[in-house]
Amino acid sequence: MRKVSFGRSKKIIFLVVAVGISGLSLFLFLYLSRFTLMPSSEKYVAFCDTDKTCHVKDLPYQNSTLPIEMRVDDLLLRMTTAEKIGQMALIEKNSILNQEDIAKYGLGAILSGAGAKPEPNTAEAWFQMIHAFQGYAKKTRLSIPIFYGVDANHGNGNVLGSTIFPHQIGLGATKNPSLVRDVAKATAEEVSAIGINWIFSPDLDVVQDIRWGRTYETFGSDPTIAGILGKAYIEGLQSYKQDGAKVSATAKHYIGNGSATWGSSSNKDFYIDQGDAKLSDAELRRTQLAPFTQAIKADVRSIMVGLNKWNGAKVIFNTYLLTDILRGELGFNGFVVSDWYGVYENEDNNYQALVQAINAGVDMVMLPFDYKTFSSRMHRALTNDDISQARVDEAVRRILTAKFKTGLFEVVPMDHLVEINTTKNRELARKAVRMSLVLLKNNKTVPISKYKSKIYVAGSSADNIGMQSGAWTIEWQGIDGNWIPGTTILNGIRNKVSSSTKVEFSLQADFAESSGLADVGIAVVGEHPYAEGWGDVENPQLSSEDLETIAKLNRVSKKIVVVIVSGRPLDIKEYVKDWDAVIAAWLPGSEGQGVADVLFGDYPFMGTLPVAWSL
Numbered sequence: 053m054r055k056v057s058f059g060r061s062k063k064i065i066f067l068v069v070a071v072g073i074s075g076l077s078l079f080l081f082l083y084l085s086r087f088t089l090m091p092s093s094e095k096y097v098a099f100c101d102t103d104k105t106c107h108v109k110d111l112p113y114q115n116s117t118l119p120i121e122m123r124v125d126d127l128l129l130r131m132t133t134a135e136k137i138g139q140m141a142l143i144e145k146n147s148i149l150n151q152e153d154i155a156k157y158g159l160g161a162i163l164s165g166a167g168a169k170p171e172p173n174t175a176e177a178w179f180q181m182i183h184a185f186q187g188y189a190k191k192t193r194l195s196i197p198i199f200y201g202v203d204a205n206h207g208n209g210n211v212l213g214s215t216i217f218p219h220q221i222g223l224g225a226t227k228n229p230s231l232v233r234d235v236a237k238a239t240a241e242e243v244s245a246i247g248i249n250w251i252f253s254p255d256l257d258v259v260q261d262i263r264w265g266r267t268y269e270t271f272g273s274d275p276t277i278a279g280i281l282g283k284a285y286i287e288g289l290q291s292y293k294q295d296g297a298k299v300s301a302t303a304k305h306y307i308g309n310g311s312a313t314w315g316s317s318s319n320k321d322f323y324i325d326q327g328d329a330k331l332s333d334a335e336l337r338r339t340q341l342a343p344f345t346q347a348i349k350a351d352v353r354s355i356m357v358g359l360n361k362w363n364g365a366k367v368i369f370n371t372y373l374l375t376d377i378l379r380g381e382l383g384f385n386g387f388v389v390s391d392w393y394g395v396y397e398n399e400d401n402n403y404q405a406l407v408q409a410i411n412a413g414v415d416m417v418m419l420p421f422d423y424k425t426f427s428s429r430m431h432r433a434l435t436n437d438d439i440s441q442a443r444v445d446e447a448v449r450r451i452l453t454a455k456f457k458t459g460l461f462e463v464v465p466m467d468h469l470v471e472i473n474t475t476k477n478r479e480l481a482r483k484a485v486r487m488s489l490v491l492l493k494n495n496k497t498v499p500i501s502k503y504k505s506k507i508y509v510a511g512s513s514a515d516n517i518g519m520q521s522g523a524w525t526i527e528w529q530g531i532d533g534n535w536i537p538g539t540t541i542l543n544g545i546r547n548k549v550s551s552s553t554k555v556e557f558s559l560q561a562d563f564a565e566s567s568g569l570a571d572v573g574i575a576v577v578g579e580h581p582y583a584e585g586w587g588d589v590e591n592p593q594l595s596s597e598d599l600e601t602i603a604k605l606n607r608v609s610k611k612i613v614v615v616i617v618s619g620r621p622l623d624i625k626e627y628v629k630d631w632d633a634v635i636a637a638w639l640p641g642s643e644g645q646g647v648a649d650v651l652f653g654d655y656p657f658m659g660t661l662p663v664a665w666s667l
């Protein structure tokens with residue numbers, strides 16, 4: 053056997069060792085790279101909690117110092133198809149059959165539909181409920197937090213104890229973007245306090261027919277003003293930050309609801325809501341698109357598609373509107389969410405409807421009920437290539453981008469509740485009420501002296517915070533009575549006048565004529581709360597009871613002032629000649645004191661009509 057020289061043997065040993073080391077390093081690199089380069093493997097885990105749920109940590113997408121785009125790229129690469137589909141589902145909280153499903157299906161977003169509250173309806177109970185939902189989301193493999201969305205369209209109206217601001221129509225009467233920005237910021241404070249991180253406001257529909265039950269949810273009939281106020285609202289809301297938590301806005305309802313024609317509703321119970329906007333492209337752009345253009349400039353994080361049609365076809369299936377205009381022309385980089393059950397409404401083939409809506413540009417589907425069927429349909433659509441993987445990735449990218457912008461991964465779990473209904477917020481709401489009042493008529497009657505000897509007050513909305521708040525307050529269709537915190541318009545009057553002034557209240561103006569005339573009679577009347585199509589009405593007007601009350605009050609008062617609490621102009625042409633002063637108060641919310649502030653001259657009338665009101 054040939055003796056191998058020592059010199060040569062050294063080389064062989066070195067070679068063997070070198071090969072061994074590089075082999076080992078290659079193995080280690082490949083093994084460890086499973087925790088960094090990330091193929092989308094279902095079995096991937098990095099570490100496990102005591103409860104045997106395994107998570108990832110210290111990964112690029114969890115690093116808040118990295119650019120959002122890089123975090124999204126990293127996270128998207130790690131996601132399985134099932135996890136991506138889960139992010140596209142928006143579920144109503146009462147439709148979650150088992151909270152473990154939040155983790156099992158990787159659900160990306162949950163909402164409280166109007167009135168869907170925990171029992172008891174307290175800020176603490178809301179906080180605990182949402183915290184629990186987030187806990188299930190955190191248990192998922194990639195711990196992607198959920199969006200929790202609500203309709204906080206005049207303050208956090210669902211939650212008992214919140215400050216209730218004027219509905220948008222009243223803010224529209226102020227035409228004051230700075231005030232609207234402040235109201236939005238205060239709203240963000242009160243929703244964020246209980247863990248809500250997404251609200252379905254502002255409503256940027258531009259109302260053209262006040263018979264529409266959603267008139268009061270809009271800023272009025274002027275697209276330019278709606279754009280200015282909508283932009284301010286979005287900036288105010290999305291600029292708020294507390295313990296890392298921020299709130300995302302939703303510009304809704306894209307597009308054309310405000311221009312629907314009477315009698316065209318696709319809902320048999322309604323007349324114009326969810327109707328058909330029969331407009332040319334140019335008309336649609338002129339009357340309805342402007343506010344959404346402004347919203348996109350304000351970096352609105354989501355846009356909700358309406359349940360309406362444009363020239364006979366459902367907007368939700370319209371690629372030209374949802375993709376060509378929103379993305380191509382306006383550069384919208386947030387996500388598009390469908391409205392309540394809107395994908396499936398009045399459809400025969402729900403699978404086909406889902407495919408159409410997603411391909412048209414819907415990124416997240418407000419199902420809001422059946423996430424299991426949604427998941428199986430989406431898997432089927434991907435398998436059949438009815439929906440491409442690229443389209444799903446694009447939708448999820450937009451949703452994740454919004455989540456990162458909202459700081460969801462950086463939220464510091466609060467161990468305390470941020471106070472709601474603060475004095476600061478109530479004072480702001482009162483200021484908004486003052487600035488929203490519009491003086492429609494005045495025969496030298498207002499402002500009223502605080503030193504009158506006798507004032508009569510009457511009417512359905514005088515002593516009723518539910519009436520003055522309107523719908524989307526505690527319940528979808530609103531409430532009746534005084535069981536939420538705030539000040540009635542009647543108490544605002546009582547608080548304002550001198551100690552020598554006698555204020556008497558009778559709901560239907562049952563004042564004895566023998567007691568002599570009041571110096572002034574104030575009738576506070578208006579509409580009972582309604583939401584959506586339930587407010588569609590052929591001729592908006594005062595009730596016969598209210599008209600009777602005003603007439604009775606007029607007979608026992610030297611002067612009569614009528615304060616109208618309504619979501620829109622009412623037809624008073626036949627009666628206004630008999631009244632000395634008329635004030636539009638819209639739906640002022642919980643801080644009714646703001647009405648007396650102006651009625652008795654501490655502040656001037658500043659509001660102007662957000663929609664035409666012919667007297």
Ligand code: GLC
Pocket residue numbers: 164165166203252304391392
């Ligand atoms: C609705 C409304 C929409 C609201 C959504 C969630 O039906 O059309 O404005 O944001 O449901 O409550």
